[in-house]
Amino acid sequence: MLRKIRITLAALCFTAITLLFLDFTGTLHLWFGWLAKIQFLPAVLAVNLVVVIALALLTLLFGRIYCSILCPLGVFQDIVSWLSARRKGKKARFHYTKEIKWLRYGLLAVFIVLLVAGLNSLAALLAPYSSYGRIAQNLFAPLYQWGNNVLAYFSERADSYAFVTKDVWLKSLPTFGIAVVTFVVVVALAWRSGRTYCNTVCPVGTVLGFLSRFAAFRPTIDASKCSTCRACEKNCKASCIEVGKDGKRIDYSRCVNCFNCLDSCKFGALKYRFAWGKSGRKTSAAQERDPSDIGRRAFLTGTAIALTGTLLHAQENPEDDGKKRDGGLADILPKQAPARSVPVTPFGSESIKKFFQRCTACQLCVSVCPNHVLRPSASLEHLMQPVMSFERGYCRPECVKCSEVCPTGAILKITPEEKTQWKVGVASVDYDLCIVNRDGVKCGNCARHCPVGAIRMVRKDPDSQNRLMIPTVNEERCIGCGACENLCPSRPISAITINGYEVHHTT
Amino acid sequence: MNTKNIDRREFLKKAGTGAATLGAVALAGACAPKKTGKALTQGSGEDSRAHVLETGKMELRVNPATGDRVSLLGYGCMRWQMKKDANGRDTVDQDNVNNLVDYAIAHGVNYFDSAPTYLQGQSEGALGEALSRHPRDSYFIATKLSNFNNQSRAGSMKMYQDSFRHLQTDHLDYYLLHSLGRGGAETFAQRFVDNGMMDFLLKEREAGKIRQLGLSFHGSRDQFDYLLTLHDQYHWDFLQIQMNYWDWKHADGNRNVNADYLYDELDKREIPIVVMEPLMGGRLANPTESVARRLKERDPHASLASWAFRFVGSYPRVLTALSGMVYLEHLQDNLKTFMDFQPLSEEELDFLGTDIADIMARFPTINCTNCDYCMPCPYGIDIPRIFKHYNDCVNNGTFVQNRDQENYEKLRRAYLVSYDRAVPTIRQASHCTTCEQCVPYCPQSIDIPRELLRIDRYVERLKRGTLEGASSGE
Numbered sequence: 001m002l003r004k005i006r007i008t009l010a011a012l013c014f015t016a017i018t019l020l021f022l023d024f025t026g027t028l029h030l031w032f033g034w035l036a037k038i039q040f041l042p043a044v045l046a047v048n049l050v051v052v053i054a055l056a057l058l059t060l061l062f063g064r065i066y067c068s069i070l071c072p073l074g075v076f077q078d079i080v081s082w083l084s085a086r087r088k089g090k091k092a093r094f095h096y097t098k099e100i101k102w103l104r105y106g107l108l109a110v111f112i113v114l115l116v117a118g119l120n121s122l123a124a125l126l127a128p129y130s131s132y133g134r135i136a137q138n139l140f141a142p143l144y145q146w147g148n149n150v151l152a153y154f155s156e157r158a159d160s161y162a163f164v165t166k167d168v169w170l171k172s173l174p175t176f177g178i179a180v181v182t183f184v185v186v187v188a189l190a191w192r193s194g195r196t197y198c199n200t201v202c203p204v205g206t207v208l209g210f211l212s213r214f215a216a217f218r219p220t221i222d223a224s225k226c227s228t229c230r231a232c233e234k235n236c237k238a239s240c241i242e243v244g245k246d247g248k249r250i251d252y253s254r255c256v257n258c259f260n261c262l263d264s265c266k267f268g269a270l271k272y273r274f275a276w277g278k279s280g281r282k283t284s285a286a287q288e289r290d291p292s293d294i295g296r297r298a299f300l301t302g303t304a305i306a307l308t309g310t311l312l313h314a315q316e317n318p319e320d321d322g323k324k325r326d327g328g329l330a331d332i333l334p335k336q337a338p339a340r341s342v343p344v345t346p347f348g349s350e351s352i353k354k355f356f357q358r359c360t361a362c363q364l365c366v367s368v369c370p371n372h373v374l375r376p377s378a379s380l381e382h383l384m385q386p387v388m389s390f391e392r393g394y395c396r397p398e399c400v401k402c403s404e405v406c407p408t409g410a411i412l413k414i415t416p417e418e419k420t421q422w423k424v425g426v427a428s429v430d431y432d433l434c435i436v437n438r439d440g441v442k443c444g445n446c447a448r449h450c451p452v453g454a455i456r457m458v459r460k461d462p463d464s465q466n467r468l469m470i471p472t473v474n475e476e477r478c479i480g481c482g483a484c485e486n487l488c489p490s491r492p493i494s495a496i497t498i499n500g501y502e503v504h505h506t507t
Numbered sequence: 508m509n510t511k512n513i514d515r516r517e518f519l520k521k522a523g524t525g526a527a528t529l530g531a532v533a534l535a536g537a538c539a540p541k542k543t544g545k546a547l548t549q550g551s552g553e554d555s556r557a558h559v560l561e562t563g564k565m566e567l568r569v570n571p572a573t574g575d576r577v578s579l580l581g582y583g584c585m586r587w588q589m590k591k592d593a594n595g596r597d598t599v600d601q602d603n604v605n606n607l608v609d610y611a612i613a614h615g616v617n618y619f620d621s622a623p624t625y626l627q628g629q630s631e632g633a634l635g636e637a638l639s640r641h642p643r644d645s646y647f648i649a650t651k652l653s654n655f656n657n658q659s660r661a662g663s664m665k666m667y668q669d670s671f672r673h674l675q676t677d678h679l680d681y682y683l684l685h686s687l688g689r690g691g692a693e694t695f696a697q698r699f700v701d702n703g704m705m706d707f708l709l710k711e712r713e714a715g716k717i718r719q720l721g722l723s724f725h726g727s728r729d730q731f732d733y734l735l736t737l738h739d740q741y742h743w744d745f746l747q748i749q750m751n752y753w754d755w756k757h758a759d760g761n762r763n764v765n766a767d768y769l770y771d772e773l774d775k776r777e778i779p780i781v782v783m784e785p786l787m788g789g790r791l792a793n794p795t796e797s798v799a800r801r802l803k804e805r806d807p808h809a810s811l812a813s814w815a816f817r818f819v820g821s822y823p824r825v826l827t828a829l830s831g832m833v834y835l836e837h838l839q840d841n842l843k844t845f846m847d848f849q850p851l852s853e854e855e856l857d858f859l860g861t862d863i864a865d866i867m868a869r870f871p872t873i874n875c876t877n878c879d880y881c882m883p884c885p886y887g888i889d890i891p892r893i894f895k896h897y898n899d900c901v902n903n904g905t906f907v908q909n910r911d912q913e914n915y916e917k918l919r920r921a922y923l924v925s926y927d928r929a930v931p932t933i934r935q936a937s938h939c940t941t942c943e944q945c946v947p948y949c950p951q952s953i954d955i956p957r958e959l960l961r962i963d964r965y966v967e968r969l970k971r972g973t974l975e976g977a978s979s980g981e
Binding site: 156161164165325326327328329330331332393396397398435439441442443444445448449487489 | 585589597623624625626627628878879880881882883884885886887889920921924925927928932933934937938939940941942943944948960963967970971972
């Protein structure tokens with residue numbers, strides 16, 4: 001019964017959280033957005049004490065319910081493990097393993113050090129929720145969007161506006177690579193031995209493990225009823241039940257309360273019951289679990305980073321031989337991101353430092369950004385954490401989607417009205433690239449589209465008859481939304497580009 | 508003028524086709540308004556006009572100078588379908604062109620109008636290919652000197668000679684100085700006088716390489732008057748003008764003169780008229796709903812396009828009306844109008860030129876005919892598609908006028924989504940730099956950057972949801 005409840009709740013949470021990453025319209029967040037906000041690490045980073053304390057109490061009361069129901073990566077592993085168990089003879093494929101303390105606590109220590117040092121993007125490699133977010137955003141979302149595009153194709157032909165084609169593009173090769181590697185590692189571990197990741201790697205699991213070993217309610221073995229058949233041990237995907245000659249123990253710091261053991265015991269020896277104050281755990285020495293997944297992951301991460309540089313589009317400019325025929329379309333070079341002295345972070349993130357310290361790189365904001373502005377950073381320092389760039393669109397004044405979904409408080413919730421009070425960066429003009437200088441034609445598209453009127457067009461040659469105007473930036477007004485950069489006709493690099501502010505300005 | 512040559516040719520042609528049709532031909536025009544308003548009650552049975560494709564006779568008009576018997580429906584070769592070839596370049600679908608040309612000739616169409624610039628430069632070649640499969644004396648070829656950019660003698664000469672090669676012919680029946688009407692004497696001198704092309708073309712006409720020399724006109728009244736003063740000097744054999752029931756009285760007065768003025772002036776001088784844009788680039792085939800309703804009420808069977816064609820065909824000085832037929836269905840529909848042609852009554856002409864055009868004037872459409880002369884925009888903007896999308900929305904009533912409108916949210920989404928579907932984001936109006944390089948090419952004298960900015964501002968307001976609550980023109 002308990003197991004069925006657990007499976008039902010887990011399925012609901014998992015589906016809802018996955019949909020958060022798939023639903024690019026951002027409407028589901030109205031209903032399920034809270035599921036991202038009650039994730040442990042995001043809540044810690046958001047200094048959301050209510051959630052953190054609630055999760056701690058929940059664990060103290062009932063054990064690591066969080067891991068078996070709320071954590072999408074945990075449930076994802078359960079699904080993989082369940083699929084694995086459907087193979088012939090693999091139903092009860094687990095056995096007890098000793099805790100790999102040095103790895104478990106070592107990783108937690110490293111994780112905390114990284115967070116404190118502000119190296120969130122490295123820490124995020126270990127974080128369960130954001131790992132799942134990256135997998136969902138990089139691997140599942142494209143499939144979902146292609147499915148949507150198939151519907152949109154038919155919708156268009158049926159003159160319906162129900163489905164709209166959505167551009168699917170690789171937002172960051174390193175992040176994609178990391179998502180793939182994480183996916184492969186997690187699937188491989190879960191396929192072989194269930195919840196190894198949760199009990200050996202996951203820092204959240206380790207932290208909750210400190211609490212769950214004292215949990216008020218936990219599965220306990222009634223030695224008088226136990227026939228030592230080891231059915232429970234073989235069914236424990238956390239590998240935390242030891243049924244040996246010298247006793248029967250459950251390592252509660254690793255138990256994720258899946259309740260599989262309860263159902264597996266034919267003798268009714270296992271019960272989930274109130275057991276406050278009793279310790280069921282014995283210390284144990286190291287064992288043979290292979291820690292190489294971490295090394296492999298780190299290696300692959302590095303490889304992926306090395307590949308970044310190859311992402312640039314190559315397309316030559318068609319030669320302009322003057323207009324000789326009618327019709328046809330001029331080729332358009334894809335835009336390339338300029339070098340930004342300071343990265344641009346979303347409206348509502350207040351400062352670069354705060355943003356990068358709070359962000360777990362879960363990609364939720366990237367998933368919902370309708371203007372293709374947010375994408376994972378490719379810089380080593382902020383790898384996978386989102387930054388703004390304007391090759392495909394700009395931060396439109398009426399949109400505050402990212403601020404609505406951010407679970408960690410890295411992007412504070414703002415309204416479109418509040419958005420106008422923030423300045424996240426400032427534009428600057430490269431007059432060599434500006435087509436007014438380069439092609440000698442009229443333009444001013446940046447000024448026309450600036451939502452705050454921060455671009456002054458001034459005479460190019462005040463002393464001559466030349467009536468061409470060139471743009472200048474009113475830094476006091478510029479908010480850094482990127483409209484000018486996005487709509488600048490200069491390609492591949494815009495003549496007017498945005499640099500972020502270390503600390504966002506307010507009006 | 509070598510009338511002898513033409514007479515002989517004409518004689519052979521007549522012998523070929525037989526004299527029987529002569530009576531029917533001629534005079535179609537001379538006595539224009541025959542019909543009364545009976546269509547209203549009787550419905551005139553356009554449906555039953557299907558049979559004319561089998562049994563009907565193409566309406567022919569005689570060019571008095573040559574005796575050419577020209578089909579009243581002329582084939583404009585500017586709008587054929589383009590396909591992407593292996594390299595992703597737009598290419599004319601030659602099989603399709605062959606089929607259309609064959610079908611047209613089989614049903615009596617014998618006037619084909621091309622230009623070196625059409626279809627990204629592929630129109631003449633495709634037409635030449637298709638026509639080469641028919642006897643040369645069974646059709647008339649019209650093409651143009653489109654020396655807009657390169658006005659050098661060498662460049663113009665090459666363009667002229669290329670036309671012969673592409674069209675696979677040793678003579679051009681109708682040759683036009685392409686798109687005059689702006690820049691007055693100065694531009695005319697630049698394009699045709701200073702480089703000696705005009706003298707050259709006059710000699711070619713004498714030599715019979717060009718049988719009829721004329722010009723195509725888009726522009727204001729004084730420009731037109733100026734070109735007519737050249738008539739004494741050069742003798743224009745014909746003029747090609749934009750004429751349809753909208754332009755009859757509603758052409759933009761400042762920049763483009765009304766067609767009724769053009770027609771009357773040419774009629775006075777007995778200069779044959781070739782009509783272009785009788786459908787305004789297809790827009791009269793898909794007019795505003797209220798216009799469509801009025802026309803269908805008059806005759807539920809008649810296609811909307813047929814009204815526009817009958818309008819221009821009802822004027823006797825019109826030698827041929829060009830239609831850029833893309834699909835076989837266009838061709839068939841037009842043939843049903845021009846075979847066993849029925850001119851409109853005075854009352855019907857007035858109904859279109861005044862009542863209907865007045866209704867159209869109330870809608871903020873853009874007078875774009877999708878001729879593509881403005882393209883390619885150097886900054887990659889798809890100007891005609893943007894205008895077409897906008898006009899379609901205005902005409903179909905899916906245009907969002909204000910926030911208090913019924914179905915505001917639905918219409919708003921429909922407009923934005925259909926805009927993205929019609930024009931890729933990077934080719935939309937928001938990318939217009941207002942460099943104005945397109946402006947001189949527009950035969951309709953549309954202030955393209957201004958209209959693009961207008962549409963862009965409109966779209967921006969839709970996106971932000973800041974459209975006015977009150978009703979507004981935009």
